[in-house]
Amino acid sequence: MKKLLGLLTLVLIVNNSCKDDKEAKYLPESIGAINSLAVVMDNQLWQGEAGDKVREYFAAPVAGLTMEEPLFTINFMPQSVFTGSIRNTRSILFITKDSTSKTLIKTDVYAKPQKVAVISGTNVQDIIKNIEASASEIINAFKGLEITEAQKRFQRSLNKEKVLSDNFGITLDIPSAYKVGRQEPNFVWYSRQVPKGEMSVIVYAMPEDYFKTDTTFVKDIIRMRDSIGSVYIPGEDIAGKQNHMITEKYLAPQVYPTEVGGQKAVEVRGLWEMSDYPMGGPYLLYIINDKAKNRKLIVEGFTFAPATQKRDNMFELEAIIKSIKFN
Known part of the structure; x- marks a missing residue:
C-alpha cells in the first residue's frame, strides 16, 4: 500500500507540473554532481534481478576509456528516504511495483532543470521488461540534461578568443x-x-x-x-x-x-x-x-x-x- 501511495503521489506531482506557468509553484534549482543519478526503489528490488538490470544499463561501462567507469554514478535509496532536498537531484530514476505497467519521463517535477523517469510493473519480470524497453530513451534524456548542465556551468567563465x-x-x-x-x-x-x-x-x-x-x-x-x-x-x-x-x-x-x-x-x-x-x-x-x-x-x-x-x-x-x- 505504501508503494502504491508513493507512486500515486509522484504521478500527481508529475501531472501538476504540466499545468500552465501561472499555476506552477516555485521550483528550487536542481542539485548534484555531473553524471550522478538518484535511483529510488525498494531494497528487495535493488538487491534482486531488477536492480541488476538497472546496473546493467545505467552503470554500463562508458565506451572508449582506458579503464572501466560507469555511465552514471548511482546513488541508490529506498523510497522512505526520498524526501527533502534529495528530491531536488537533477536526474532521478523511480522504480516500483504497482497495479499498472508504465514508463514516464517528466521534466522539472521537484526542481529545475530536472528529469524524473518512472518505471512501474505488476511484478519483477514486468519491471525488467520495461527497463529493457525504455532504458535507451531514459539514458538519452538524462545525458542530454547533463550536457546542458555542463554547458551552463561553462558560461561562468568562457574563453573569449576568436x-x-x-x-x-x-x-x-x-x-x-x-x-x-x-x-x-x-x-x-x-x-x-x-x-x-x-x-x-x-x-x-x-x-x-x-x-x-x-x-x-x-x-x-x-x-x-x-x-x-x-x-x-x-x-x-x-x-x-x-x-x-x-x-x-x-x-x-x-x-x-x-x-x-x-x-x-x-x-x-x-x-x-x-x-x-x-x-x-x-x-x-x-x-x-x-x-x-x-x-x-x-x-x-x-x-x-x-x-x-x-x-x-x-x-x-x-x-x-x-x-x-x-x-
Missing part, C-alpha cells in the same frame, strides 16, 4: 581554463592542465570527399588522425624518431551516427598513443558534414591523465564540442 570564428566560421563554448597552444590556417589546438595531465580540443577541416566508401571508413579515420598527429601533435623527443600522436594500433575505434550543431555527423570513440613513447589516453572525435562550406569539419577532444579516472574529463570535452555553432 580563433575558431576567424579560422573556421564556428564558435565553441570553451571554458577559460583552456588556452590556444597552437594555431595554423587549418588547425587549432586548445588545452588545459588537469591533475597529472592535460585535456585538449583540436579543430581542423578535411575535403568533403575525403571519406571514399563505407567499407574503408574506419581505416580512413585512422589514416586521417595519424596524418594530423604526425604534422601537428608531436611527443617527447626521441633520438632518430619522429614521435607523434597516432591511433591505438590494436583496438578499433567505435563509430556512431549522430547530429551536432544541427548537422549530420559521426561520433568516434577510441584510444590514442604516441608512436615511439609509452603515453596515451582516450579520444572523442566528431566528423561533421558541413555542406555549406563543402568540407568535413573535425572536432576532437582527448585526455592525458595516467592512472586516473577520465569519464568526467571526456564528458566535459563532449559538452564543449556539442556547443558548436556555425556562423
Whole structure:
C-alpha cells in the first residue's frame, strides 16, 4: 500500500507540473554532481534481478576509456528516504511495483532543470521488461540534461578568443581554463592542465570527399588522425624518431551516427598513443558534414591523465564540442 501511495503521489506531482506557468509553484534549482543519478526503489528490488538490470544499463561501462567507469554514478535509496532536498537531484530514476505497467519521463517535477523517469510493473519480470524497453530513451534524456548542465556551468567563465570564428566560421563554448597552444590556417589546438595531465580540443577541416566508401571508413579515420598527429601533435623527443600522436594500433575505434550543431555527423570513440613513447589516453572525435562550406569539419577532444579516472574529463570535452555553432 505504501508503494502504491508513493507512486500515486509522484504521478500527481508529475501531472501538476504540466499545468500552465501561472499555476506552477516555485521550483528550487536542481542539485548534484555531473553524471550522478538518484535511483529510488525498494531494497528487495535493488538487491534482486531488477536492480541488476538497472546496473546493467545505467552503470554500463562508458565506451572508449582506458579503464572501466560507469555511465552514471548511482546513488541508490529506498523510497522512505526520498524526501527533502534529495528530491531536488537533477536526474532521478523511480522504480516500483504497482497495479499498472508504465514508463514516464517528466521534466522539472521537484526542481529545475530536472528529469524524473518512472518505471512501474505488476511484478519483477514486468519491471525488467520495461527497463529493457525504455532504458535507451531514459539514458538519452538524462545525458542530454547533463550536457546542458555542463554547458551552463561553462558560461561562468568562457574563453573569449576568436580563433575558431576567424579560422573556421564556428564558435565553441570553451571554458577559460583552456588556452590556444597552437594555431595554423587549418588547425587549432586548445588545452588545459588537469591533475597529472592535460585535456585538449583540436579543430581542423578535411575535403568533403575525403571519406571514399563505407567499407574503408574506419581505416580512413585512422589514416586521417595519424596524418594530423604526425604534422601537428608531436611527443617527447626521441633520438632518430619522429614521435607523434597516432591511433591505438590494436583496438578499433567505435563509430556512431549522430547530429551536432544541427548537422549530420559521426561520433568516434577510441584510444590514442604516441608512436615511439609509452603515453596515451582516450579520444572523442566528431566528423561533421558541413555542406555549406563543402568540407568535413573535425572536432576532437582527448585526455592525458595516467592512472586516473577520465569519464568526467571526456564528458566535459563532449559538452564543449556539442556547443558548436556555425556562423
